[in-house]
Amino acid sequence: MLLCRMHSFGEKFSKQQWFKEVAGQREILSLFGGVKLEDVRGMRAPFLQIGGNKMFEMLHEANFTYDSSMPVFENNPPFWPYTLDYAINHECMITPCPSKSFPGVWEVGMVMWIDLRGGRCSMGDACSNPPDDDGVYKMLLKNFNRHYKSNRAPFNLFYHSAWFNTQHHKKGLLRFLDTILAKGDVWLVTNWQLIQWIRNPTPNSRINSFEPWQCNPRDRPEPCHHPTVCNVPYQGGLRYMKTCQPCPNVYPWVGNTGFGSKGARRK
Numbered sequence: 001m002l003l004c005r006m007h008s009f010g011e012k013f014s015k016q017q018w019f020k021e022v023a024g025q026r027e028i029l030s031l032f033g034g035v036k037l038e039d040v041r042g043m044r045a046p047f048l049q050i051g052g053n054k055m056f057e058m059l060h061e062a063n064f065t066y067d068s069s070m071p072v073f074e075n076n077p078p079f080w081p082y083t084l085d086y087a088i089n090h091e092c093m094i095t096p097c098p099s100k101s102f103p104g105v106w107e108v109g110m111v112m113w114i115d116l117r118g119g120r121c122s123m124g125d126a127c128s129n130p131p132d133d134d135g136v137y138k139m140l141l142k143n144f145n146r147h148y149k150s151n152r153a154p155f156n157l158f159y160h161s162a163w164f165n166t167q168h169h170k171k172g173l174l175r176f177l178d179t180i181l182a183k184g185d186v187w188l189v190t191n192w193q194l195i196q197w198i199r200n201p202t203p204n205s206r207i208n209s210f211e212p213w214q215c216n217p218r219d220r221p222e223p224c225h226h227p228t229v230c231n232v233p234y235q236g237g238l239r240y241m242k243t244c245q246p247c248p249n250v251y252p253w254v255g256n257t258g259f260g261s262k263g264a265r266r267k
Contacts, residue, residue, distance in 0.1 A: 010049040011096055018051055018058035020255050026062075027259035028252045032243040034221055041065040041192050042108070048122065052096030056084065059105050066106035066191060068158075070097065071122035073112055076146060078153035081108045081191075081198060108191045111156060113143040125163035136172025137179075144180060154194050189213060 013021070022043050030037040042065055045055065050069045059067055071093045072079045079090055084102040090109070112120045115127035116139050130136050147155040164170050180186045185204055189197070196212035207213065224244035232239050234251035241251070248258045 010045050010047075010051045010055065013051050013054060015054040015057050018055050019062065022058060022064075023062045024254055024257045024259075027257040031258055032241070032245050032248070032252060034224070034245060042106075043067055043069070045069040048094055048110070050094060050097065053098050053100050056098045056100070056102045056105060060102045064105070066108050066195060068108040068110065068191060070094070070107055070109050071112060072109040073120070075111050075114070077150040078111045078147050078155075079109050080151070080153045081106055081195065083107075106195055108154075108156070108194070110158060111147075111153065113139075114146075115139055116142070123158045123160070125159050129163075129166075129169065130172075131168075133168040133172035133175065136169055137175045140173065140176040141179065144176070148180075148186070187213070 010018075026037060026040040029035045029040055043059070044067070045051065048069050048071060050067070056067070058064075066081075070088070072090050073093055074090050082089070084098060084105045084107060086101060087099070088097055088107070110122040112122050113124065113127055114120055116130060116135060117128045119128050121127040124140075127139065130139060144155050147153050164173075177188065181188065187207070193212055197210070200210075200212075202210045227242040227244045228247060230241050230243060230247035232241060232248055232251040234253070239251045250256060250258065252258050
């Protein structure tokens with residue numbers, strides 16, 4: 001999933017600006033990160049500031065599978081992911097939300113958690129996090145059980161990477177994962193794997209042979225331990241970037257990703 005980093009005002013973006021930012025970032029990941037273009041299937045808008053119909057028109061036309069940017073206040077029972085074949089059926093917390101139909105585009109909503117103080121948050125690190133690993137564990141389990149003991153809507157684990165730099169956060173999370181994965185009917189999957197299961201619900205008795213959930217390392221390239229450091233011109237100066245792909249002639253950026261260009265070089 002793409003987590004966009006632009007810090008402009010997404011609600012004011014044109015469809016073409018969304019194309020440059022999101023589809024462009026997918027191209028850069030493919031060109032210089034070695035990620036297959038078709039493997040980047042979803043996105044999250046910066047600051048969760050979605051762009052209404054213009055953003056979802058881009059997702060539909062660029063053949064993205066899903067967005068995961070909309071906080072969902074209603075959490076008892078929690079919302080399942082849904083397609084935008086029809087209008088959204090929950091409160092629009094950050095406008096503008098889509099008002100048109102975008103057949104085949106999914107929304108993996110950010111169903112809100114409730115922290116141990118009663119506050120709500122759409123990402124785990126936005127909650128009032130407890131000061132020890134036992135509190136982190138209890139907060140996670142409390143929110144998980146609201147899903148598990150009601151309609152079994154998928155429980156989202158959305159974090160920024162900095163959250164894991166605090167040792168007791170990580171310790172509490174690992175304890176939580178050990179607890180839920182011991183149940184025998186809980187799986188840790190990606191958004192894309194989740195959507196594949198919703199499209200083709202498979203009972204527990206056959207889940208171990210459910211093809212979309214298989215892990216085949218042979219489908220992946222070998223790890224790159226020694227990337228090339230590229231010295232690339234940009235706006236009259238130089239920028240440095242590491243990649244295991246051929247170095248570009250121009251620094252890849254919004255509106256000039258280098259996708260489709262034959263001018264790559266290796267330094």
